[in-house]
Amino acid sequence: ESSSSDDAVSRLKAYLRIDTSHPNPNYGPVTEFLVSQATELGLQVQKLEIVKEKPIVLITWAGLNTSLTSLLLNSHTDVVPAEELKWKYDPLLAFEDGKGNIYGRGAQDMKSVGVQYLEAIRVLKSSGYQPTRSVHLSYVPDEEIGGEEGMAKLVSSSEFQQLNVGICLDEGLACAEDYYRVFFGERSVWKLVIKAVGAPGHGSKLYDGCAMENLRESLTRIYEYRKSQFLMLQEGSKAEGEVVAINNVFLRAGTPIPSGFVMNLQPSEAEAGFDVRVPPLVDIADLETEIRTKWAPTSRNLTYTLTRLQPQPSDGLRLPTSADDMYPWWDLLQVAVQKVGGKLGAPMIRPSATDSRYIRNVNIPAFGFSPISNTPSLLHDHDEFLNAKEYLKGIKVYSEIIKAFSSHVDITDS
Numbered sequence: 542e543s544s545s546s547d548d549a550v551s552r553l554k555a556y557l558r559i560d561t562s563h564p565n566p567n568y569g570p571v572t573e574f575l576v577s578q579a580t581e582l583g584l585q586v587q588k589l590e591i592v593k594e595k596p597i598v599l600i601t602w603a604g605l606n607t608s609l610t611s612l613l614l615n616s617h618t619d620v621v622p623a624e625e626l627k628w629k630y631d632p633l634l635a636f637e638d639g640k641g642n643i644y645g646r647g648a649q650d651m652k653s654v655g656v657q658y659l660e661a662i663r664v665l666k667s668s669g670y671q672p673t674r675s676v677h678l679s680y681v682p683d684e685e686i687g688g689e690e691g692m693a694k695l696v697s698s699s700e701f702q703q704l705n706v707g708i709c710l711d712e713g714l715a716c717a718e719d720y721y722r723v724f725f726g727e728r729s730v731w732k733l734v735i736k737a738v739g740a741p742g743h744g745s746k747l748y749d750g751c752a753m754e755n756l757r758e759s760l761t762r763i764y765e766y767r768k769s770q771f772l773m774l775q776e777g778s779k780a781e782g783e784v785v786a787i788n789n790v791f792l793r794a795g796t797p798i799p800s801g802f803v804m805n806l807q808p809s810e811a812e813a814g815f816d817v818r819v820p821p822l823v824d825i826a827d828l829e830t831e832i833r834t835k836w837a838p839t840s841r842n843l844t845y846t847l848t849r850l851q852p853q854p855s856d857g858l859r860l861p862t863s864a865d866d867m868y869p870w871w872d873l874l875q876v877a878v879q880k881v882g883g884k885l886g887a888p889m890i891r892p893s894a895t896d897s898r899y900i901r902n903v904n905i906p907a908f909g910f911s912p913i914s915n916t917p918s919l920l921h922d923h924d925e926f927l928n929a930k931e932y933l934k935g936i937k938v939y940s941e942i943i944k945a946f947s948s949h950v951d952i953t954d955s
């Protein structure tokens with residue numbers, strides 16, 4: 542490989558070596574890293590600190606026609622923590638093995654993408670290319686913990702208004718096959734806690750209506766519903782982003798003592814918590830009725846609290862990025878990917894949540910796309926890696942995308 546690819550790989554490794562894992566992400570050095578990259582490339586850079594110690598870095602490659610809407614390339618700078626003892630290599634070392642696989646937390650999610658944006662601009666600049674539309678890069682903190690102090694703040698800032706964004710690209714998911722996945726919407730995140738109460742009693746006594754029995758009734762109904770969703774997934778009639786996911790993430794009951802729990806006391810309260818993921822076109826009112834009448838009926842002494850995180854205006858009504866919204870960007874994306882010999886899968890609903898929801902909430906279309914194919918999806922997993930060749934190919938993919946999007950002008954712009 543040439544020395545310029547070696548340099549591009551080195552810059553990825555440098556970024557991976559900055560520890561930005563929760564709960565104490567080190568955002569200072571990331572800001573320095575990004576500012577120095579942008580400065581070296583002759584790009585404008587702004588540091589926003591809307592929330593103290595949660596820096597947002599905005600980098601701009603000004604277009605020739607600043608009255609046109611711009612392209613925003615977003616990435617988050619934080620990563621989830623790693624259980625380093627369970628990894629083959631230290632997740633902070635960015636170790637490259639003999640096959641060129643680079644191991645590190647963030648290798649897929651999504652420091653690779655953050656550097657690829659910059660590397661693509663580097664390539665385009667050195668070729669003499671000048672964008673017609675402005676290209677902005679946003680580097681935001683805290684995506685992994687919900688983005689309340691990151692992207693949520695950015696989209697409601699005046700600085701964001703100034704960017705006049707027409708289309709956004711944000712993270713996708715790695716694909717084990719030879720195509721790239723692309724997402725045009727995502728499921729909403731709901732948190733559900735069901736609480737059962739019932740008569741307490743001696744551990745030896747059989748009687749009706751104890752809290753544990755009431756909770757068990759709720760769990761039975763929920764697992765029936767879960768199975769119906771899972772079946773559609775297993776038989777392949779629906780994709781992961783099109784079914785409701787409901788998973789029990791905690792159970793709480795009993796009277797704790799140092800050696801465990803009191804064993805001869807049937808508790809008067811029991812709780813179960815669920816992570817629920819709701820596709821855009823599911824009827825929200827129906828689902829809430831299901832919860833109220835079947836999962837947590839008052840007749841069974843059940844109550845519930847439901848928290849819908851950042852509900853989307855499109856929830857239950859329409860897809861977050863409709864076919865019309867995607868014009869002309871979808872076609873441009875497809876052609877750009879094909880130019881470097883890549884293939885794009887059908888646009889889908891992403892199973893998990895990203896900062897794209899904040900972008901779509903302010904009516905800006907967003908694609909979830911990471912140029913990672915032929916690679917197992919290892920986000921949040923042990924041994925997260927990206928092959929150097931795949932990473933370098935991704936830079937070419939972004940060069941084509943940036944070129945296609947930033948040079949596009951059509952009748953709707955006049």
Ligand SMILES: CSCC[C@H](NC=O)C(=O)O
Pocket residue numbers: 684685686687688730850893894895
């Ligand atoms: C509370 S928003 C959580 C966002 C998170 N995103 C990445 O994994 C997710 O659980 O999907």
Ligand SMILES: [Zn+2]
Pocket residue numbers: 617650651684712895
């Ligand atoms: Zn991510």
Ligand SMILES: [Zn+2]
Pocket residue numbers: 621650685920921
């Ligand atoms: Zn993540």
